[in-house]
Amino acid sequence: MDHLTFGKVVASLRKEQTNFRNGQNWSQQDLANESGLTPRIVGRIERGEQARLDGGVLGTLAKAFNLTSLERREFFAMASEVTGQEIVREDLCDNEVFTEVWELLNGLCAPAFLTNPFSDIVGVNRSLLLFHGINIQVLQAFRSTAVGVNNLGLLFEPNTPLKQVLGYGWRSIAHANVQQWRVATLRYRHTDRFRQLFTALSAFTDFRMMWAAGNDAEYAIEDCSRLRSCIYKHGVHGSVAYTVFVNISLSASGDLYLCTFVPHNSDTATLFQKLAGDDNGAVHISQWPNPKLMLA
Numbered sequence: 001m002d003h004l005t006f007g008k009v010v011a012s013l014r015k016e017q018t019n020f021r022n023g024q025n026w027s028q029q030d031l032a033n034e035s036g037l038t039p040r041i042v043g044r045i046e047r048g049e050q051a052r053l054d055g056g057v058l059g060t061l062a063k064a065f066n067l068t069s070l071e072r073r074e075f076f077a078m079a080s081e082v083t084g085q086e087i088v089r090e091d092l093c094d095n096e097v098f099t100e101v102w103e104l105l106n107g108l109c110a111p112a113f114l115t116n117p118f119s120d121i122v123g124v125n126r127s128l129l130l131f132h133g134i135n136i137q138v139l140q141a142f143r144s145t146a147v148g149v150n151n152l153g154l155l156f157e158p159n160t161p162l163k164q165v166l167g168y169g170w171r172s173i174a175h176a177n178v179q180q181w182r183v184a185t186l187r188y189r190h191t192d193r194f195r196q197l198f199t200a201l202s203a204f205t206d207f208r209m210m211w212a213a214g215n216d217a218e219y220a221i222e223d224c225s226r227l228r229s230c231i232y233k234h235g236v237h238g239s240v241a242y243t244v245f246v247n248i249s250l251s252a253s254g255d256l257y258l259c260t261f262v263p264h265n266s267d268t269a270t271l272f273q274k275l276a277g278d279d280n281g282a283v284h285i286s287q288w289p290n291p292k293l294m295l296a
Contacts, residue, residue, distance in 0.1 A: 001078045001187065004048030008190035009078060011046040013065050016189075034064040053079045068179075074186045088252045097251045098288060101258055104247075106282040110272045111261040114282075117184045117254055118197060119151040119177070122288045127275035129283075131261075133161040133236060139285055146200035149285050152181060156204040169232025171206075176228045178210045180246070184257065231264070240268050253289030 001009075017026040017034075028046070032039040037060060044050040045057075058079050062072045102123065105114050111128035115121055121139070129135060138160060139149050147153030154160050155174045163170050188194045201207045228244040241264035249256040263269040 002048070002081055003050065003053070005190065006078055007046040007048040009187065010061065012189035017065070031064060035060040070183045071186055074183060078187050088250050092251065094251045094253045094289060097249050098256065101249050101256050102282060105258060108260055109276040109280060110263065111275065113151070113259050115151055115257045115259070116288060116290070117188060117257070118193060119181055119184070121149045121151055121285045122256070123282045123284050125282045126277065126280045127272060130275045131237070133165050136283065147197065150197065152177060152201055152207070156201060156207045165235040167233050167235050169230055173228070173230055174206065175210055178207070178214065182214055184255070237271055240271065241265055242268050251289070256288070
């Protein structure tokens with residue numbers, strides 16, 4: 001990532017912090033106070049003028065922002081002047097990446113869904129819809145909302161069935177998804193899409209509370225795991241136990257996240273097989289790649 005774009009990300013992370021003495025977002029002076037850097041250096045970093053971004057400087061910024069280990073890894077990688085296009089091999093075709101991931105989604109006999117880094121839903125399979133009690137019409141209705149067809153939007157929107165069917169398991173699942181979202185969107189915090197989506201999600205009280213908790217120092221110890229274990233009493237199917245495995249496929253057009261529910265026991269496995277039926281085919285929900293979502 002070039003220094004100018006990295007500086008915009010740093011500025012966005014700064015503005016997410018709150019000065020509790022005055023209730024305002026952090027100023028450059030606030031970040032300087034928290035990091036031990038001078039306001040001049042903070043300003044140069046945010047303007048992309050600081051040529052030297054060594055581990056010491058990056059470490060103080062990461063500590064000031066209370067980044068988790070996964071967030072710190074992403075943050076340090078972003079500070080490199082290597083672009084995403086340079087990281088992904090030149091002979092790796094985006095269409096081939098998508099086709100391979102889509103075939104996996106299409107063939108899985110367990111609930112699964114595919115998203116982009118913003119958690120916009122690219123596709124789902126039949127068993128996921130049945131498991132969550134959601135039909136295509138519900139998903140399509142989200143197209144006209146400020147959030148769009150987005151996994152977090154579905155979790156926090158009170159008018160969808162998810163809160164009811166997930167029962168007491170909803171809060172831990174929602175919290176884990178917010179944690180993962182923080183990591184996945186870190187390099188896009190400066191983009192119009194992130195700002196628009198964050199504003200829309202902030203209309204939900206539960207989201208605001210979980211996001212605010214992520215800025216606490218204690219959260220930095222509770223690192224987000226790509227393996228999310230879910231054990232709870234489902235509102236329709238009774239007791240379920242599964243782990244959500246997240247497979248990340250890299251491409252020059254942004255990463256693809258394939259999330260698959262893997263059962264812990266025979267009862268949950270039987271339920272998933274029953275939901276999959278004879279045809280658990282995947283359904284396209286939104287366009288990928290969508291270049292508009294990745295631009296500043």
